[in-house]
Amino acid sequence: MVNHLGQKIRELREKKSLLLRQVAAHLEVDTALMSKIERGERNASKQQVISIASFLKADEEELLTLWLADKIESTIVEEPKIAYEAMKIANKNLKK
Amino acid sequence: MVNHLGQKIRELREKKSLLLRQVAAHLEVDTALMSKIERGERNASKQQVISIASFLKADEEELLTLWLADKIESTIVEEPKIAYEAMKIANKNLKK
DNA sequence: GATTGACTTGTCAAATATTGTCAAATCTAA
DNA sequence: TTAGATTTGACAATATTTGACAAGTCAATC
Numbered sequence: 162m163v164n165h166l167g168q169k170i171r172e173l174r175e176k177k178s179l180l181l182r183q184v185a186a187h188l189e190v191d192t193a194l195m196s197k198i199e200r201g202e203r204n205a206s207k208q209q210v211i212s213i214a215s216f217l218k219a220d221e222e223e224l225l226t227l228w229l230a231d232k233i234e235s236t237i238v239e240e241p242k243i244a245y246e247a248m249k250i251a252n253k254n255l256k257k
Numbered sequence: 258m259v260n261h262l263g264q265k266i267r268e269l270r271e272k273k274s275l276l277l278r279q280v281a282a283h284l285e286v287d288t289a290l291m292s293k294i295e296r297g298e299r300n301a302s303k304q305q306v307i308s309i310a311s312f313l314k315a316d317e318e319e320l321l322t323l324w325l326a327d328k329i330e331s332t333i334v335e336e337p338k339i340a341y342e343a344m345k346i347a348n349k350n351l352k353k
Numbered sequence: 354g355a356t357t358g359a360c361t362t363g364t365c366a367a368a369t370a371t372t373g374t375c376a377a378a379t380c381t382a383a
Numbered sequence: 384t385t386a387g388a389t390t391t392g393a394c395a396a397t398a399t400t401t402g403a404c405a406a407g408t409c410a411a412t413c
Contacts (some may be wrong), residue, residue, distance in 0.1 A: 191403055198349055229336050229343035236328050248327035248348055287374050
């Protein structure tokens with residue numbers, strides 16, 4: 162359930178002693194949604210990730226990379242048996 | 258637009274000189290949909306892949322692997338810049 | 354043990370995306 | 384041309400995702 166991006170955001174936010182409510186306000190979303198994003202119960206949109214990075218003064222590319230990794234993981238998680246092989250195929254085409 | 262699974266299905270189907278209509282009938286879907294699946298314009302569901310494998314006497318796991326690879330690729334295609342790094346993260350967790 | 358503030362949880366309607374069909378168009382071989 | 388095979392585009396039906404709201408838990412403080 163937990164994901165890379167949410168954990169990272171929570172870590173950054175707590176390091177700065179900011180409240181969920183404050184980050185949520187900056188994104189203009191409900192605090193509840195922000196809570197879900199940090200706990201990996203909801204996915205953030207790309208724009209939300211960018212906005213979070215800006216508010217937390219974090220590296221945008223780093224957060225987006227975690228966000229994409231989460232998406233990949235949720236794609237493969239249901240197919241553990243063939244995931245590795247599929248990743249190899251996808252990766253091969255990536256290098257082209 | 259083209260994808261691994263569709264290409265493979267088309268290749269197998271043509272090798273057996275079967276019509277789209279015949280495969281579609283076995284899946285109980287419209288021929289148009291089968292055409293779209295082969296050309297990568299639509300994704301097949303997991304059950305459809307299984308059914309296609311059975312009808313074409315192809316290796317089910319192989320087709321499902323291509324199907325999953327397509328899903329991964331469509332996840333990362335919009336983010337070419339960070340895709341490789343994200344794949345590395347996802348892959349690391351896979352090994353656990 | 355009541356109050357307060359931060360966070361979490363469940364549910365819902367609205368928005369968005371996906372699916373499969375149909376009809377029409379295009380292609381191909383005779 | 385004609386017939387059959389495939390493709391295309393538009394559309395309704397479904398399914399999924401989104402975010403808000405209300406109610407809940409939890410911990411600290413009074």
